[in-house]
Amino acid sequence: MATNKVLSLLESRKNLTGSAFGIAGLALTFAGLAGTYWPLVVAGLYGAGALIAPPERPPAPDFPDPAEQLGALRGDFATLRAYLTEVELPPAAAGRLTELDAVVEALLEPGWVRDPEHVHVLSRAVRQDIPEAVDSYVRTRWWTRVAPGSQPPERHLERQLTVLYDEVTAIAAALQDEEARRQQTHTHYLEERSGPREP
Template sequence: MMLRYLGSTKNLLGCVGGLVGVVLYVTGVVGWFWPFVVVALYLAGALVAPAEKVRLVPDTSAELRSSLETLVSRVSSQASRMPASTVDTVGRVASILRDLLSDPVRLAADPDLQHAVVRLVRTDLPLSLETYLNMPWWFAARRAGAGEELVAQLGLLEAEAHRVAERFYASEVDRQADHTRYLRDRDV
């Protein structure tokens, strides 16, 4: 709690006010009562500073990145038990999700996108992989459909990750298309 206050806008603005009080003393504007002026200006700065924004939903981007990296490393360690190409597919999905998680402020601005990313990282991807890997290796190897199901699930998850990325980067795509139209129209 105390550490949070030290970095708050209220404390920073209060410190600026206190510093103004010290400058007033050094320049000779205030006399022997300068400590009271410093405290008063600190309090004034802290009182006029805007309140911190309320964040009811915590930023989980760091936790999600950590969960994703743990999942990818565990899948890599189980690569010999998985059908061919599934580890590569997990890597491609993880790469897309890493890109989305690299901009947590933008992701938090769209709750639907954030929910889709959280669902992919915390539920869908782990559930598909855990279900397959929790089968005994000899059973999964004998049952051809088990590997095909995992490949199909990972394909669907990769397609969903691409759809989420399309929505995430939609403004850049629109901006690029607008610039192309501008360049074509300018050339006329």
């Protein structure tokens, strides 16, 4: 532990810069410019170098990039799908879930989603929102059978799945707009590169 601290101190920017200034002080001494006060000159230049050196900066955390996150998310999506095959849902909710599933599957294909915010929305939908919506429906449905008269749980499930569907289709629409702009930009570039067309 102490050895690591000594090594980090020796390799620090302050020590390296101070040492470079101290060597310059020694050079002045050997050139005869420092006089009898050369130890003070060397020490002073070392201190000045240590003071002006840029501060140490800890390395930034290395988080996985969106592509790596999506790789793990695809596995979780497969797990979610396996869970959903075991749940009996009302027809309307099952239809909405099928639509939602298709959009999420398309977005999780490699090479499409790169925005960290989009990755976050997909991750939240797959790992939290969809399983929570379905599980709360199953639990509430059981209690509704025991104590009828409350609002049907399938209505809440349909509303929740609709909100989630709107969220993921917004991502798909943003990607579509991005690709359309990219295509238009490339068209303009090619037309400008080839020059004006003959009438």
